[in-house]
Amino acid sequence: MSASELTTISAEELKPIHLPGAIIPAPPEESDTSIMRIExxxxxxxxxxxxxxxxxxxxxxxxxxxxxIGYLHRGFEKESENSKWIQVIPYTDRLNYVSPVLNNIxxxxxxxxxxxxxxPRRAQFARVIMGEISRITDHLTxxxxxxxxxxxxxxxxxxxxAREYLYELLEQVTGxxxxxxxxxFGGNGTDFPDGFLKEVEVRLEKVREVIEEGDQLVTRNKxxxxxxxxxxxxxxxxxxxxxxxxPLLRACGVPYDIRRADPHLVYDELDFEIPIGEVGDxxxxxxxxxxxxxxxxxxxxxxxxxxPYGPVMTRxxxxxxxxxxxxxxxxxxxxxxxxxxxxxxxPPAGEVYQPIEGGNGELGFYLVSDGSGxxxxxxxxxxxxxxxxxxxxxxxxxxxxxxxxxxxxxxxIGGELDR
Amino acid sequence: MSExxxxxxxxxxxxxxxxxxxxxxxxxxxxxxxxxxxxxxxxDETLVLKREFIQPICRLLRDHPDxxxxxxxxxxxxxxxxxxxxxxxxxxxxxxxxxxxxxxxHRIRLKCPVPENDCQIPSIHLLWHAVNWYERECYDMxxxxxxxxxxxxxxLMYEQFQGHPLRKDYPMDKQQPLLELNDVEERYHYGRxx
Numbered sequence: 141m142s143a144s145e146l147t148t149i150s151a152e153e154l155k156p157i158h159l160p161g162a163i164i165p166a167p168p169e170e171s172d173t174s175i176m177r178i179e180x181x182x183x184x185x186x187x188x189x190x191x192x193x194x195x196x197x198x199x200x201x202x203x204x205x206x207x208x209i210g211y212l213h214r215g216f217e218k219e220s221e222n223s224k225w226i227q228v229i230p231y232t233d234r235l236n237y238v239s240p241v242l243n244n245i246x247x248x249x250x251x252x253x254x255x256x257x258x259x260p261r262r263a264q265f266a267r268v269i270m271g272e273i274s275r276i277t278d279h280l281t282x283x284x285x286x287x288x289x290x291x292x293x294x295x296x297x298x299x300x301x302a303r304e305y306l307y308e309l310l311e312q313v314t315g316x317x318x319x320x321x322x323x324x325f326g327g328n329g330t331d332f333p334d335g336f337l338k339e340v341e342v343r344l345e346k347v348r349e350v351i352e353e354g355d356q357l358v359t360r361n362k363x364x365x366x367x368x369x370x371x372x373x374x375x376x377x378x379x380x381x382x383x384x385x386x387p388l389l390r391a392c393g394v395p396y397d398i399r400r401a402d403p404h405l406v407y408d409e410l411d412f413e414i415p416i417g418e419v420g421d422x423x424x425x426x427x428x429x430x431x432x433x434x435x436x437x438x439x440x441x442x443x444x445x446x447x448p449y450g451p452v453m454t455r456x457x458x459x460x461x462x463x464x465x466x467x468x469x470x471x472x473x474x475x476x477x478x479x480x481x482x483x484x485x486x487p488p489a490g491e492v493y494q495p496i497e498g499g500n501g502e503l504g505f506y507l508v509s510d511g512s513g514x515x516x517x518x519x520x521x522x523x524x525x526x527x528x529x530x531x532x533x534x535x536x537x538x539x540x541x542x543x544x545x546x547x548x549x550x551x552x553i554g555g556e557l558d559r
Numbered sequence: 560m561s562e563x564x565x566x567x568x569x570x571x572x573x574x575x576x577x578x579x580x581x582x583x584x585x586x587x588x589x590x591x592x593x594x595x596x597x598x599x600x601x602x603d604e605t606l607v608l609k610r611e612f613i614q615p616i617c618r619l620l621r622d623h624p625d626x627x628x629x630x631x632x633x634x635x636x637x638x639x640x641x642x643x644x645x646x647x648x649x650x651x652x653x654x655x656x657x658x659x660x661x662x663x664x665h666r667i668r669l670k671c672p673v674p675e676n677d678c679q680i681p682s683i684h685l686l687w688h689a690v691n692w693y694e695r696e697c698y699d700m701x702x703x704x705x706x707x708x709x710x711x712x713x714x715l716m717y718e719q720f721q722g723h724p725l726r727k728d729y730p731m732d733k734q735q736p737l738l739e740l741n742d743v744e745e746r747y748h749y750g751r752x753x
Contacts, residue, residue, distance in 0.1 A: 210715035217700075218724055222731055253601050380629050380661065383689030396661055490600045493633070493657055493668060504633055506655065510642050521633040521657070529692045558715060 174198055180543060182211050188285060189554020191528065193543065200539050205532040209557055216559040220518035224484035225251055226325065228518060233319040235520060236556040238281045239499035240320050241267075241274035241310065248323040249404060250494035250505035254487040255325070257456050263327040264405045265447040269340070270322065271405075272436040272443075273310065276347065277303050278499025278551075279387075279429040279436075286426065286548030287358055290367040295358050302350035305343045312336060325485060326460035327453030337444050344437050351433055359430070368423035372534040372546035379420060382533075383526040386501025388550060391428045392420035398497040410442050422549040459485065486513045500524055500551055522556040580604055582626055582667055589619055595649075595672070603668055610654070610671040610680045617683045620658060620667070628658035628667065631686075634693035636673075636701045640727040651675040652703060679704040700725035 181192040190211035196204035216235065220228045232243040245267050252259060284299035307317045312333055314320035322329050358364050374384070379392040389396055397414045399407040415431035417424030453460040461480055466473030489511035495504040501523030508517035527550040534546050583597050583606060593612035598605050608616060620628045637653045650672035659666050673680055682705035684690045694705040695714040702723035705711060713720060719738055722729050 210713075210717070213715045215724065218729075218731065221725075221727075256601060377629075378688065381631070381688040383631050383687070394661065401661075401664060402666075491603070491605075491668075492601050493603055493666075495632075502632065504657070506633065506635060506657070508637055516639070516642050517635075517637045519633070519635045525692060525696075526689050529689065 175203065178540075182208075188547070188552050189557070191552065191554065191557070193531065193547075195535075195540070195543070197540065202535050202538055202540065202543070205535050207528050207531050209528060212554040212558040214559065216520065217518055221515055223515070224513065225487065225515055226485060228515070229323065230319065230321045232520075233321055234555050235522070235559065236278070236499060236503070236553045237318055238553065239274040239278035240318060241270045241322060242278075242496065242498045242503065244320070244323040245271050245405075246494065246496040246498065246503050247505050248325055249496060250492055250507050251325050251485070251487060253492045253494050254490060254507055254509055255456075255459055255485075256488075257326060257454060257459060259327050259454055260451050261406070261448050262331075262450040263452040263454075265443050266328055266332065266452060267323065268405050268407065268410070268443045269337075269440050269447070270310070270313065272440045273306050273340075275499050276433050276436050277306050277310075279433050280306075282499075282548075282551040283354075283426060283429055286422075286545075286551075287364070289544040289548045290364065292358055292361075292364060295354050298350055298354055298357075302347045305346055309336075309340060309343055312339070324453065324461065326456055327451070331452045337447070340440065340444065344440060348434070348437055351430065355430060359427070365423060367542075367545050368426060368549070369421060370419065371422045371538060371542050372549065373419055373421045374530065374534060375420065378530075378533070382530045384501070384530070385523055385526075386497065386499075387425055387428045387432060388501065388527060390414065391417035391424040393418060398495050398502055402495060404494075404496055406443070406446075407439075409446070410439050412436075412439050422545050425549040484513050486511060491517075495521075498523055500553065500556070501527075520556075520559055522559065524550065524552045524557050528552055528557060580665075582620070582665070585623065585625055586616060586619065590616055604666070605668045605670060607670045607672070610673060613656075613669070613671055614681050614683055614686075616669070617656075617658075617686050621686055625663075626660065627662050628660045630659040630661060631689045631693075632657040632659045632666070634690065634697055636697050636703055636725075638701060638725065638727045640675075642727075652678065652701060654680055654697065654703060673703055678702060679706050681706050682708040684708055699723070702726065 176197045178195050178197060179192060180195055182190045192208040192211070194206040194208065195202055214234070216231055219231060229244060229247060232247045233240040235243045280299045280303045284296040284303070288296035310320060311317050313330060313336065314322040374382070374392060376392050376394055379389055380394065384392065385396065385398075393416050395414045395416050400414060412435045415428050415435070417428050453463070457476065458480065462473045462476045467477045487509040489509055491506070491508045493504055493506045495502050502521065503523060504521030506517065506519040506521065507515065510516050531547070534550070535543055538546070583604065586606060587594060590612055593608050593616060595607040595609060597607065620626045633656070635655050637655060638651065639653065640651055652673040652675065654671045654673055656669040657666065658669070671680055680703060682690070682694055684694060684705070684707070691710070692714060694708055695711060697703055698705060698711050699713040699716050700723055712718070716724065720735060722733070
C-alpha cells in the first residue's frame, strides 16, 4: 500500500480525542533527579494476579505510569482453535475465575446463537439464577479485596465467608467450586438437585445479612471514605471512549447494563434497578457494586418464584446431548450420543458476536465457524483490558498509596485480562 | 444426518433476508466506493470495507448524528489460511471491529480484508481511547501493522518472542529460544535515574 493509495485524513480532520495514552515523561536530564521510577508488581500483594505498573514519581505524586500485562497469557484463543467447540467450555472457567458461571453462559450463548436455537425456559431461568449467584461472588471478592488493601481486614473475612456460602451452592449443582464446567450447548449440564431452591433462599438471607453488616462497618467509615473518595475519577465521556462497561461505567453515571440494553435469557421478565454513581471515583464503584449485589439477590428471588418445570436441555438433534436414560435404553439414543462425542458439534458457517453482562462488564464472545466442526476463531472480549489501559489516566496526580485504592476498585482479573 | 449436514452449509446470504439498516444506507451514500459487501447474520449487522477507507468511515460512524457509535467494543483479526468455507473472504486476514452506540442503542461490525503480502491497515487510535491496546494486541497476535500507531509493540507476548502466535501457520507446539538473562537486567534498571 503506497501512501498515495491511502485515503488517510489529517489528524485535525479526524477530530482526535485528547489522547494521553501511555504517559511517559521525557527522559530526565542527567542532573534532574526529581523524577523517580519504581516498579509496582508483577509479584506484589496488591496486584490482583500478575501485572506490572511502571510508575514515575515526582516526590510521592504520580506523574506517569505504564502498565505492562501478559504475564498470565495462556493462549486461550490458540487452544480453542485447536479444540472442538464443546472442549472450550472448561477453558472459559479459567477466564474470570471468580465468576466462572457467567463465562460458561456467555460462551454457550454465543454457540447457540451460531446455531440459531433457543434453549428451554427452565434452563434460561437456571442460568439467570446461577449467573446472578456468580455475579454476587464476583462483587464480594472484589469489594473484600479492595477494602482489605486499604486496611479493612474484618470486612475481607466477612465477605469471603459470605462468598463461601455461595460457592457451596454452586458446588451442589455442578460439583465444583471455581472451575465448574456447567453449561452445555442447548441447555445446562445438570438440573438443580432436590431442595436446592429452598437452600438458595436460606443462604441468600445469610448473605444479605453479611452485606448489611459490611455496609454498616465500612460504607460510612471515615477512614475508608478518605481513602476512596475522589480517587481515580474518570469523566463520563472518557469512560465511554475507553470502552468502560459494567459497574465502572455505571459508577461514572451511565445507566448502561447489557441485561437491559441487549436483553438475553429472561432478564426482560425480571424487575431490577440499575444503580449509577455520580462522580466516577473509587467510592462510587464501591457503592455501585454494593447495590448491585442487593439487586442480584432480588433477581434471584424473582427467578425462583417464576422458574417453570421442564427439561433443561434442548431436544434439538445434534446440538444437545441425549438424556442418559435414552443413551442406555434405546439404540437411537446410543447412536446419537456416539456421534456427538466422536464428531462434535457442527455449527453452520457464519460469525456471531454475543455480549453478556459479566461480573466486571461487557464480556463478549466473537466466534467464527466454517461449518467443519472446528472453531476458526474464538475471541473473548475481556472487560478489564480497557480498565487496565486506563490506569495511567486514573492514577495521574494521585499518591503512591492511592494506587491500591484505584486498582482494587477496577477489579482486574488476571485470567481474563491476559487470556 | 445428510439432511442436517446440507442444512449446516447454507450460506450466510440465504440464512436471513437482508434488510439494510439506516447506518449501512448512510455509509453507502457517503462512501459508495468503500463497501465491498454487507450482510446480516443472526441479527448481527456487518459491513465489509476496503481497508483504505477505515479512518473516514469510523469517523463518520462516531460523529454522525444518526450513528453515534461512541463506544469502541472490540478489535481482532481472523486468519483464513487453510480454511475452506463459503464465508466469502477474499484475503488471508480480516481485521474485525465491533462498535456500540449507547444513545442510539445499536451495534455494528466492520471487517477489512488484509492481504498476506501487504499486512497493514491505517490505525484509528485517534478516534477512541480504547483502540490503542487492541491494535497492539492484534499486531502481537497476527503481525498486522497499524499504520500511524504511536506505540506498536507487543503487549501479551514479550519483546523477544519470534513470530505471531495466532496465525494459523504458527505450530501449537513450537518452542521459543531461551532468553539471555543479561538482556533482561540491562533493560530493567531500577531506582533513581542517574
